[in-house]
Amino acid sequence: MQIKSIECYPLRIPGHPYCGGHDTRKNTGQYGDYTTHAVYRAIYTMNAETLLVKITSDDGVVGWGETQAAITPHIVAQLVNELVAPGYLGQDPHDYAVLRDRAYDRLRDRGHDSGQYVDAISACDIALHDLLGKVHGKPVHQLLGGAYRQEIPxxxxxxxxxxxxxxxxxxxxxxxxxxxxxxxxxxxxxxxxxxxxxxxxxxxxxxxxxxxxxxxxxxxxxxxxxxxxxxxxxxxxxxxxxxxxxxxxxxxxxxxxxxxxxxxxxxxxxxxxxxxxxxxxxxxxxxxxxxxxxxxxxxxxxxxxxxxxxxxxxxxxxxxxxxxxxxxxxxxxxxxxxxxxxxxxxx
Structure with a gap:
C-alpha cells in the first residue's frame, strides 16, 4: 500500500469567531480578517478557520487530518503541498513516524521546530492514522497500544x-x-x-x-x-x-x-x-x-x-x-x- 494523493482544504466559516475574536469591544487592532485583543496576546480571526487534509492510498482508502490552523490556513495548505506532500507520496502509510521525522528534518535550519510548518506535518500525520485505522478496521487508540479508559474526563x-x-x-x-x-x-x-x-x-x-x-x-x-x-x-x-x-x-x-x-x-x-x-x-x-x-x-x-x-x-x-x-x-x-x-x- 502506498500514498497516492494528498489534498488540502483550507476552510473559513464567516462570522463564527473563536476566543479572542468574539468580543469586538475588546479588540485593539485590525489586520484584514484578523484582530488583536486587549488581553489575549496572540492574533485571532474574526471567522473560524482551519485546514483539513485528505490522504488517499493507492487502494482507495481515505484518511482525514486537521491541524489547528486558526489563522491563514491557506498558508499551511501551501506548506503541505510544496514541502510535506512530496516526501509522503509513494510511501507506505505504516511508516508514519519516519515520514513525520524526515519532513521535520528537511527544514532543520528554516524554523523546523515550531510554527505553521510543523502544523502542516501534523495534519498529514493525523490523516495517516485515520487511514490506518480504516485499513485495519480498528480505532486509532488500538493502533497506539490500547485504551487506558473507556470514558474520557x-x-x-x-x-x-x-x-x-x-x-x-x-x-x-x-x-x-x-x-x-x-x-x-x-x-x-x-x-x-x-x-x-x-x-x-x-x-x-x-x-x-x-x-x-x-x-x-x-x-x-x-x-x-x-x-x-x-x-x-x-x-x-x-x-x-x-x-x-x-x-x-x-x-x-x-x-x-x-x-x-x-x-x-x-x-x-x-x-x-x-x-x-x-x-x-x-x-x-x-x-x-x-x-x-x-x-x-x-x-x-x-x-x-x-x-x-x-x-x-x-x-x-x-x-x-x-x-x-x-x-x-x-x-x-x-x-x-x-x-x-x-x-x-x-x-
Whole structure:
C-alpha cells in the first residue's frame, strides 16, 4: 500500500469567531480578517478557520487530518503541498513516524521546530492514522497500544460571558448535562482575576472544579500573588500565566505554589516539553494534538508519564478530525488528567 494523493482544504466559516475574536469591544487592532485583543496576546480571526487534509492510498482508502490552523490556513495548505506532500507520496502509510521525522528534518535550519510548518506535518500525520485505522478496521487508540479508559474526563472550555452572573448561568446549564469542570479565560489584572473567581465561587459553591487560563500576561510576582489567592479558592490549575519562553521563572513559580501550573499548548515538539520538565517548570502538560500530530503527541505523553507529569491535552479552534484525534490520544495516554472540550466547535 502506498500514498497516492494528498489534498488540502483550507476552510473559513464567516462570522463564527473563536476566543479572542468574539468580543469586538475588546479588540485593539485590525489586520484584514484578523484582530488583536486587549488581553489575549496572540492574533485571532474574526471567522473560524482551519485546514483539513485528505490522504488517499493507492487502494482507495481515505484518511482525514486537521491541524489547528486558526489563522491563514491557506498558508499551511501551501506548506503541505510544496514541502510535506512530496516526501509522503509513494510511501507506505505504516511508516508514519519516519515520514513525520524526515519532513521535520528537511527544514532543520528554516524554523523546523515550531510554527505553521510543523502544523502542516501534523495534519498529514493525523490523516495517516485515520487511514490506518480504516485499513485495519480498528480505532486509532488500538493502533497506539490500547485504551487506558473507556470514558474520557473532560472540562468545558470557552464559556463566554460579560458578567460573573451570566457565566455562572452558562455553567449551570452544563452542570445539568453532567459537566462540572470549567476553564475560565482571565488575564484582566490581579485584582480583577481574583474577584472574578471569588464571584464564581459565591455563585456556584464548592462543587465545580475551576481551571483558569491567563494567556501569558503576568510576571512572576503577580503570578505568585494570583496563585496564592487561587489556592484558597480551590482552583484546579493555572494555565500559562507568564511568557512560555521564560521557563526558569516557571520553575520558581511551580516551587512557590501548591496550585498546579499547566502549559504547553503552543509547543510543537517533545523537546520543548522536556526543557520545562528538566527545569521543574510545569506541573501539568497540555499537548495540542492539532499542533503536534498523533505521533509526536504520543511521544510527549510518554515523556511526561516517565517524569510523573500528567497530561491534559489542549483543544482550541477546529473541527471533527482534530477533536477525534485528541480523543484517541487521550484514551491511549496512561497518565491523563483531563481533556479540553470546546462546545463552540461542536455547535
Amino acid at each position: 473532560c472540562y468545558v472550555s470557552g464559556v463566554p460571558a460579560v458578567s460573573v452572573a451570566e457565566q455562572a448561568d452558562h455553567m449551570r446549564r452544563w452542570q445539568e448535562q453532567g459537566f462540572n469542570r470549567f476553564k475560565i479565560s482571565l488575564g484582566y489584572g490581579v485584582k480583577q482575576d481574583i474577584a472574578h473567581m471569588e464571584g464564581l465561587r459565591r455563585e456556584l459553591g464548592d462543587e465545580p472544579t475551576f481551571l483558569v487560563d491567563q494567556h501569558w500576561v503576568y510576571d512572576l510576582n503577580d503570578s505568585i500573588r494570583i496563585g496564592r489567592a487561587f489556592e484558597a479558592l480551590g482552583i484546579g490549575f493555572m494555565e500559562c500565566p507568564m511568557d512560555a519562553e521564560i521557563f526558569a521563572q516557571y520553575g520558581k513559580l511551580c516551587a512557590a505554589l501548591d496550585l498546579p501550573i499547566a502549559l504547553g499548548e503552543e509547543f510543537r515538539t517533545r523537546y520543548r516539553f522536556k526543557e520545562r520538565i528538566d527545569a521543574g517548570a510545569l506541573d501539568i502538560a497540555q499537548p495540542d494534538i492539532g499542533r503536534l500530530g498523533i505521533t509526536e503527541g504520543m511521544r510527549v505523553t510518554t515523556l511526561c508519564n516517565a517524569a510523573g507529569i500528567p497530561s491534559a491535552p489542549h483543544i482550541g479552534s477546529g473541527l471533527a478530525p482534530y477533536t477525534a484525534a485528541s480523543l484517541q490520544v487521550a484514551a491511549a495516554t496512561e497518565n491523563l488528567f483531563l481533556l479540553e472540550f470546546q462546545p463552540t466547535q461542536i455547535d
